[in-house]
Amino acid sequence: MSEARIQRVLLVLLLIVCTVWLVVPFGMAILWSLVDPSVPWTADHVLPPALSFYRWIDMWQFSSLQRALVTSYALAPLAAITSLLLAIPTAYALGRIDFPGRELAKLACLLPLVVPAFVTAIFFTALLFQLGVHMYRFPAILFAHAVLALPYSIRIMTVSFEQVRQDHIDAARDLGASSWARFRVAYLPALRPGIFASLLIVFIQSIEEFAVAFIVGSPDIVTIPTLLFSALGQDYVRPNAAVLSLILVVPNVMLMLVLERLLRSANPTLASGKVM
Amino acid sequence: MIGVRVDRLTIRFGAFTAVDDVSFQVAPGEFITLLGPSGCGKTTLLRMLSGFLEPTSGSIHLDDVDVSQVPPEARDTALCFQSYALFPHLTVRQNLEFGLIQKRIPRRERKERVATVASTLDLDTQLTKLPNQLSGGQQQRVSLGRALVMRPGVILFDEPLSNLDAKLRDRVRIEIRRIQRDYGLTAIYVTHDQAEALALSDRILVMNGGRVEQSDTPEALYHRPRSRFVADFIGSANVIVGEVEGPADAGIWRARTPIGLLGFTSERQPPRAVTLCWRPEHVHLGDGDLEGIVIDRSFQGNYTDLTVRSGDVDHRIQVSATPLYEGDRTRFAIEPERVVLLEDEV
Amino acid sequence: MTRRRWFVVPLLLAPGLGLILALVGSVVVIAIGQSFGLFSIFGGGAFSLEPWSETLDRRVYWRSVRYSLQVGVVSAFASVALAYPLALWLRKPFQGAAFIGAVLKAPLLVHGLVAAFLYVNVISYHGIFNQFMQAIGVWDGPRRLQNDPGAVGVYILQTWKNMPFALLLLTGAVRSISDDVLDAARDLGAGTWARFRRIVLPLTTSVMQAALVIIYIGALADFSFQVIAGPINRMSLSQLMVFFKDRGDWHAAAVVGVTLMVLALAGAAVLTLFIQLIGRGWPRR
Numbered sequence: 001m002s003e004a005r006i007q008r009v010l011l012v013l014l015l016i017v018c019t020v021w022l023v024v025p026f027g028m029a030i031l032w033s034l035v036d037p038s039v040p041w042t043a044d045h046v047l048p049p050a051l052s053f054y055r056w057i058d059m060w061q062f063s064s065l066q067r068a069l070v071t072s073y074a075l076a077p078l079a080a081i082t083s084l085l086l087a088i089p090t091a092y093a094l095g096r097i098d099f100p101g102r103e104l105a106k107l108a109c110l111l112p113l114v115v116p117a118f119v120t121a122i123f124f125t126a127l128l129f130q131l132g133v134h135m136y137r138f139p140a141i142l143f144a145h146a147v148l149a150l151p152y153s154i155r156i157m158t159v160s161f162e163q164v165r166q167d168h169i170d171a172a173r174d175l176g177a178s179s180w181a182r183f184r185v186a187y188l189p190a191l192r193p194g195i196f197a198s199l200l201i202v203f204i205q206s207i208e209e210f211a212v213a214f215i216v217g218s219p220d221i222v223t224i225p226t227l228l229f230s231a232l233g234q235d236y237v238r239p240n241a242a243v244l245s246l247i248l249v250v251p252n253v254m255l256m257l258v259l260e261r262l263l264r265s266a267n268p269t270l271a272s273g274k275v276m
Numbered sequence: 277m278i279g280v281r282v283d284r285l286t287i288r289f290g291a292f293t294a295v296d297d298v299s300f301q302v303a304p305g306e307f308i309t310l311l312g313p314s315g316c317g318k319t320t321l322l323r324m325l326s327g328f329l330e331p332t333s334g335s336i337h338l339d340d341v342d343v344s345q346v347p348p349e350a351r352d353t354a355l356c357f358q359s360y361a362l363f364p365h366l367t368v369r370q371n372l373e374f375g376l377i378q379k380r381i382p383r384r385e386r387k388e389r390v391a392t393v394a395s396t397l398d399l400d401t402q403l404t405k406l407p408n409q410l411s412g413g414q415q416q417r418v419s420l421g422r423a424l425v426m427r428p429g430v431i432l433f434d435e436p437l438s439n440l441d442a443k444l445r446d447r448v449r450i451e452i453r454r455i456q457r458d459y460g461l462t463a464i465y466v467t468h469d470q471a472e473a474l475a476l477s478d479r480i481l482v483m484n485g486g487r488v489e490q491s492d493t494p495e496a497l498y499h500r501p502r503s504r505f506v507a508d509f510i511g512s513a514n515v516i517v518g519e520v521e522g523p524a525d526a527g528i529w530r531a532r533t534p535i536g537l538l539g540f541t542s543e544r545q546p547p548r549a550v551t552l553c554w555r556p557e558h559v560h561l562g563d564g565d566l567e568g569i570v571i572d573r574s575f576q577g578n579y580t581d582l583t584v585r586s587g588d589v590d591h592r593i594q595v596s597a598t599p600l601y602e603g604d605r606t607r608f609a610i611e612p613e614r615v616v617l618l619e620d621e622v
Numbered sequence: 623m624t625r626r627r628w629f630v631v632p633l634l635l636a637p638g639l640g641l642i643l644a645l646v647g648s649v650v651v652i653a654i655g656q657s658f659g660l661f662s663i664f665g666g667g668a669f670s671l672e673p674w675s676e677t678l679d680r681r682v683y684w685r686s687v688r689y690s691l692q693v694g695v696v697s698a699f700a701s702v703a704l705a706y707p708l709a710l711w712l713r714k715p716f717q718g719a720a721f722i723g724a725v726l727k728a729p730l731l732v733h734g735l736v737a738a739f740l741y742v743n744v745i746s747y748h749g750i751f752n753q754f755m756q757a758i759g760v761w762d763g764p765r766r767l768q769n770d771p772g773a774v775g776v777y778i779l780q781t782w783k784n785m786p787f788a789l790l791l792l793t794g795a796v797r798s799i800s801d802d803v804l805d806a807a808r809d810l811g812a813g814t815w816a817r818f819r820r821i822v823l824p825l826t827t828s829v830m831q832a833a834l835v836i837i838y839i840g841a842l843a844d845f846s847f848q849v850i851a852g853p854i855n856r857m858s859l860s861q862l863m864v865f866f867k868d869r870g871d872w873h874a875a876a877v878v879g880v881t882l883m884v885l886a887l888a889g890a891a892v893l894t895l896f897i898q899l900i901g902r903g904w905p906r907r
Contacts, residue, residue, distance in 0.1 A: 010711070011718060018725045021782075025740035028750055032743060042748070090638025099631045109639055111646045116843030116886060118860040119879045122867050123649040123656070126876075130652065130661060147645045154638050208733050210846065215864070228735045232850050238743065245736040256731045326809055348808045355809045361802035365824045374820070375810030426810065 033242035055239040063240070065247070068227040072207055075138075075223065079145035080202040084195065086146060087153035094154070095161025109155070112148045117211035120148065125216050137221050144212045149202040156201070156263075160194025197262045204255050208248075224248050278339035278352070278429035278462060279304045280325070285334035287320060294320040296486035297334070302430075302464060307456055309465045309473040312483035313509070318466045319434060321483070325464060326432050327351045338429055349378075354423035358435040360415045362407040368394075368418050369403040375426045393425045396455065413444045417451075424455065431456070433465040437472060449475060470510045474498065482506050498555075504620045507553045514591040515553045515618070520546050528612045535586035536566045539612030551618040554610050556581070556594035564609025570600050584608070650883070656876030673873035682857065687881065690859040693773065694842030694889060697780035698834045704781065705788035705833070709796045710822070723793070727786040734783060738850040741779055742768055768851065775851035780841045788833040795829035796822065831897045835890040842889065843882055859885075 035041045036050035059065050093099070094106055112120070124144055128134040168186040177185060210225040217226060228244040231237070280302040287295045295317040302308050310318040323329040325336060327348030335344045343351055354375070363371050369390060376386045394400050397417040407415055416436060423431055436452070437445045453476055456463050467473055473480050474494040482489045482497065482505070490502045501507035504515050516538075518531035524539055531538050531550055540552050557579070568586035575581075582593045582600065593608065600606055655661045659670035677683050708726060712719050729737065745751045745767040752764040768775065799822060807817045845860035852858065857865060859882050866875035 007716065011722075014722055018722070022725060022728055024750060025744055028743050029740055086637045086641060088638075089634040089636070090640075093631050093634035097627065097631060097634075099627060105635065105639055109642060111642055114839070114886070115646055115649065116839065116860065116882050118843060118845050118863060119653060119882055120646070120649050122863060122875060123653045123879060124645070125867075126652050126656060126661065126872060127648050144645075147641050150638055150642050210735065215867075225733065225735055228739070229846065229849075232735065232739055232742070238746070241739050242743065245739045248733050249731075249736045252733065253731045328805055328808075348805070349811045349813055351809075353809070355806070357802045357806055359800065359802045361800065361806035363803060363807070363821060374807070374812075378811035378816060422806075422810065 068222040072223045076203045076206040079206040080199040082146035083153045083202045091157030095158040121211040121215035145206040149205045153198040156198045164190040281337040307463045308479045309477040311473040316483040317486040326355045352429035354428035355432045356436045360419040393421045430462045534589045540615035542617045551620045556592040558614035559593045653879045677877040686862045694838045697841035698838040701784040701788045709792035730786045779847045784837045795826040839886045
């Protein structure tokens, strides 16, 4: 009796917290992105007096937004594919070959996650200077994004390779399948969800990555996060920052939800550890 | 050593009544078993006795004290879990000590009690191990020891043997019974295994659909089941419907059934239509008034199971040895003392 | 076969693990090298302790170390402390539990910079928070809350972003404790607090430790929250490192970078040790 009541009170309390937690921040961001500059939103109004898509159109036409979008959405798929291709041989070894030191190798694959992002970014730039290739900013960022996302792609693909069943391979061999047919019938079905999940997670990582894009890319290369950062810093115009925030967050949330579902179907144990 | 009194205990979950108006008493030192198929309410009943569930109505008395509202941590009961529920991060000793520490038993007494229980259960050499380093049987004993060391007024068992293999099960069963007698514990034991219940209990409560079907000693339950459900659940039984013709002798009546004329016992006047039951091993093969054809024979080692067709009814006969095979015709007889009148309505 | 394997395995590992080791390795080597005057961007450079001695003499460096350590430790403990009760509450499924869990974990999907903007927007001078405080009569006029000197904004942001992560890990850990084990403890006389202290806490120690360490490292190396919402009179280590680098002082930046890595490792070790020590104390009285 009283327990149910406590539960109800807690629930209501939590709904209030949720409002403060999500609804208010995002609601304010959406409202600010829609403020029409003809009538400023002053403190005496609860809601903006005039709403329009002026800011969105303005940002689209007169800022680096288009360039940033092109850069970000070119980087991300390239980084995803590169990372996957780099990951597959290692994942195969980790997933299907029993060799001494395998656990250590698995652990070593996590290294990029331990080194703080800005340390990596700055001394990666220093490395580029040492090698004399610091002018190739786009390929450099692409390379860094692909390698820094390897912990994710290797982990996912390793699990996928582990799930390929030896008896399927043996059965295919027994039935006289060629190696290509064997790959298609035994490997591909087990790997497919992992491949999608890996592509997607590296894509998201790349879109969101800030440190390397900011340090290596500035000033010529602009991605959405670096554009947002400058919109929050030296050129702080609140409605513009609101527009950029929404452009960064909305597609990514949707992609993440897809990813979550994909990971759950690929391997339930992976789903919990993904976003970081 | 304390007694238990359960009075009109009922629990509902929404529209579903899991335990329906159950009453019984357990004498101090008695070993009773709640027996029934899964979903009959026996585990729910046990969880109410241990305090994890609050009854919708009715009461539970431990030693004449109403404990219906007392939470499990304050109840003088100790539960042995089906899963053992050992604390995986604590050693065997720490597991055994856990309840004593909660009760703030002084250190010296704690040590003594743990040592006694450990030696009773042959766990002396395992005390520093973690649960996952033990075999299933040892884990079972730790779980038992953890309950015993509390010297509870009532010890409750929730299918404690179901995770053991068959051989070990027999050994632990004997051990549980020995310890219960030695410690003079009042015990309530839940199981769906009729063999376990028959071997262990002073008294068995057969449960079905949230109600107690019959409460009796194992022998009475086996030889004088009150309903078709009990007869079927405990051992194997032949059940048949018949029409009473009249009395045959003192306490013996005769009924016309699909396999022929059958005598049965009843202390009072039976209704016209009756449900009768007898055990396969109580049939005498060879001669008698009844007749049938063997349609299946399966040799089981120390006995042989026959399925015999009389008229259009198949029934089972169990004999220690027989020359009969499929297709053979045989006569047989059942003593009226062995044929029980069930209370089921026809 | 085995000889072939000795040959094949390194070949397979090269593009993946090999590149990781090459990149992270060279980053670390260059950072350490530059902090000792080597690998100068402008060519040459010679081993010297000067970058260290010079940087260590600066007050701004020590302020940054203290500040970043504080942000790291406070954020880690605050996030875990908030996540624990929520994880316990969400352990048993009830109506709406999934929804609440999803809402609480939503910040995991929000980019840090976006989070910073959302926060700055809410607490701005004429923002909704100021309005609210005035409306309920707590404050007489609007207050300037952005870049507050106490770094409250940074802590709020760190907790907003990291509590869901701790919650994610702890929910999993708490859910993996079986009901029977908790019931057994209860049956043996353990009340709510005793069950938490003697069963839940020890069984989730390793997960809690992982959450603490990961959040600590992330918050220690924070850049964006500090730059956007943090106090103006102090710099975090990452900020200081970028600041030196932008001035062209790569060697000083390297000193800060190495400091960051050392503090990350040392802090992780200290946290682990601390939790282990407490953990060992739990079963006994």
